[in-house]
Amino acid sequence: MTSEWCGWRDATERALYGAEEGFYTRPGGPGPAGHFRTSVHASPLYAGAVAALLLRVDAALGHPEELALVDVGAGRGELLTGVLAALPAEVAGRVGAYAVERAARPEGLDPRIGWLGELPAAGSVTGLLFANEWLDNVPVDVVETGADGVARRVLVRADGAERLGDPVDGADAEWLRRWWTPPLEAAEGAAWPVGEPGLRAEIGRPRDEAWARAVGSLRAGLAVAADYAHEQGDRPLFGTLTGFRDGREVRPVPDGSCDITAHVALDACAGPSARRTTQRAALRALGVDGRRPPLALAAGDPAAYVRALGAAGSAAELTDPAGLGGFGWLLEPVGGRCAALFEEWDG
Structure with missing residues (x-):
């Protein structure tokens, strides 16, 4: 790892995806499941819900000969x-399953799953593209107001030490003005944040671009992103950049020793035809129900009652509005046929 100062975006890119030392890409690493619990790892009900969504996409597309996932x-x-x-x-039997991941293909993976180091080519697949907690790991730069009240890029070393650099400008400054609501009245043409020293923001423009490329890989179908999110008007005053290691939140240090993540401005990523909702609403629409089974089942079939009770507990975790259920879902149809799939998903 270099000891030079650089922006958080470059530092995170090396720390997460470096060929030898990257948190996600180092040979023999445990992968995300070894460090934090996502919806995928919480319960097989999540995969079942994505399967239910894929079936709806399949029907909307007229059951194509190859259905991409x-x-x-x-x-x-x-x-x-x-x-x-x-x-x-x-x-x-008709599904073409493709994993997009920068780490090497794991041994023993189902041979039906193709392993890609980058997104499919533009307009090359028809079906469902699903990105669970991907955008929060697309590296971004961080800005902070200095003592002079000017928004400056935060520079960082591999040991996590920070200092302020040059004022933010250009397209990044425009993104902040458009998408990160100023907590204080800003001067005409000034970059956010202006005023109180110490206010921070993450520049989400790389995520907007990454999501546009992901959606663009579909010829027809539906693209879904599920992630930690915040909305304009409710952006955090001090940003959300943090780290995770071994199941615990830790100080973000870009040396490859921890995950580095920040919440996603999904409203900025959204295209003109997109819809946003909560994971709670989406999973309920897909049949994930956290209600307890009726007690009468316990008398008639105790084993079935225990299984149903366990499923209800898992469903409750996935849909808890104070936890995983509070995640944002961004749904973007491509080609028109899938536009009505989520009309009943009221967040």
Whole structure:
């Protein structure tokens, strides 16, 4: 790792995806499941819900000869493995499953799953593209107001030490003005944040561009991003950049020792036809219900009651509005046929 000062975007790129030392890409690493719990790892109900969504996409597209399922930020392929297992055999036989992941293909992965180091080519697939907690790991730069009240880029070293650099300008300054609501009245033409020293923001423009490329890989179908998110008008005053290691939140240090993540401005990513909702609303629309089974079942079939109770507990975790259920879902149809799929998903 270099000891030179650089922006958080470059530092995070090396720390997460460097060929030898990257948190996600180093040979023999445990993958995301070894460090934090996502919806994919919380319960097979999540893969079942994605399978249910894929079936709806399949019907809307008229049951194409090959139905693509593209998992962006696939980890070790857990979601794709679960979805293929949950699908009816007839549909699974038509599915082209593709994991997009910068880490090497794990040993023993289902041979039906293709492993891609980058997104499919523009307009090359028809089906469902699903990105679970991918955008929060697309590296971004951080800005902070200095003592002079001017927004400056935050520079960082591999040991996590920070200092302020040059004022933010150009397209990044425009993005901040457009998408990060100023907490204080800003001067005409000034970059956010202006005023109180110490206010911070993450520049989400690289995520907007990454999501546009992901959506653009579809010829027809539906693209979905599920992630930690915030909305304009409710941006955090001090940003959200943080780290995770071994199941615990830690100080973000870009040396390859921890995950580095920040919440996503999904409203900035959204295209003109996109819809935003919560994970709670989306999963409920896909049949994930956290209600307890009726007690009468316990008397008639105790084993079934115990299984149903366990499923209800898992569903409750996935849909908890104070936890995973509060995640944002961004749904973007491509080609028109999938536009009505989520009309009933009221966040």
